[in-house]
Amino acid sequence: MENESQHSSTTPRDFTFQLLKQITNDFSEDNRIGVGGYGVVYKGTLDNGEVIAVKKLYYKHPGLDSDKQFQNECTNLMRVRHQNIVRLVGYCHEIRHKCVEHNGKYVFAMVEDRALCFEYLEGGSLDKHLSDESCGFGWHTRYKIIKGICEGLNYLHNGSKESIFHLDLKPANILLDRNMMPKIGDFGLSRLFDSTETCSTKGIIGTPGYMPPEYINRFHITPKFDVFSLGVTIIKIMAGHQGYSNFADMSSQEFIQLHIMSQLCRYMETGKRRCGQLCCQIHHMELRNALK
The missing domain is CATH 1.10.510.10 (Transferase(Phosphotransferase) domain 1)
Incomplete structure (x- = not known):
């Protein structure tokens, strides 16, 4: 189990977008590890060797309230420190201007880069x-x-x-x-x-x-x-x-009984009848606690 005091002393960092591009190989497909409704997640490694997950949020477009999503996730995760809640390592919020073609003309458009960085979890x-x-x-x-x-x-x-x-x-x-x-x-x-x-x-x-x-x-x-x-x-x-x-x-009791029988059958198939009966007694108590 990780050290709770060490976990709670870590303050999320303000990363530059350039650094995040560097550690994810310019957000390459090889580094992509997931995709969601608000962004794509990439694997990256910091200079100190720490592996992190970088969630790069999609650029704004109608119908997607990504600003609110970004603020909710960032500010709420800054408030919490617990071993069963993913740790926020850092964040990035930068505004830049990019020259793009629009209606046959080149104009400077404002681009907002946002990302959230989390501890990388191997499982x-x-x-x-x-x-x-x-x-x-x-x-x-x-x-x-x-x-x-x-x-x-x-x-x-x-x-x-x-x-x-x-x-x-x-x-x-x-x-x-x-x-x-x-x-x-x-x-x-x-x-x-x-x-x-x-x-x-x-x-x-x-x-x-x-x-x-x-x-x-x-x-x-x-x-x-x-x-x-x-x-x-x-x-x-x-x-x-x-x-x-x-x-x-199903009721909780029906669910417990069905699960116990399933576990016992699995043990019986491997020839571990006595062990299976004992384990099922333990499973019964723990399962009842889990369903309370």
Whole structure:
């Protein structure tokens, strides 16, 4: 586990755009490691040897509120320090002028370069690991991931006077380090709220399938928004992407029993009956805690 005091003492740096171009080989395809709705992520290495992930935001265009996304993610991540939340290494916000052709004439256009730099996490995003065979992880790894996500979310909601609601919690926005420790990332939709506050939005935010009924019906945002998303994420960790639809309407007890039988069958197939029975007893207790 990383040293928390060392983690919390790191202040995000103000990077120049030229430096980010240099460390990502001019944002080359070979360095590209991901793409999202607001930008493309590249791998880069600083002079001190630290490997970072550079999210270069798309240039402004109608229908994409990337300014708000940039400010939300940057300012909210500067407020948090937790081992289960992705660490902001630095940022870049520069305005320059570029000569371009427009209607047959050359004019100088204003170009805004924006980027956010994060710690590089070797495990990638959680959604890349999910499968219909119980997520492809052993139970202890899955429990560790679930526990870490819960602790990170609890910190966002209760770690300071003003709560941070993530509002887009899902496997694609949870990153894993080399030891499979989860870190919540992508705070572009996040908002600051008083812990008792309920508010509404004018437009749809979040991801279909991870939004709670009260938001879908009335656009109300409460802490339960993230908790609902967490519940969907936990079931997908246990059942895989496709398996979620089979378990979504089950009670917690039915889900536990079905999972225990699945684990026992896996152990029995390998000839480890006694070990399987003991492990299933442990799984039962831990799974009940995870679903509370």
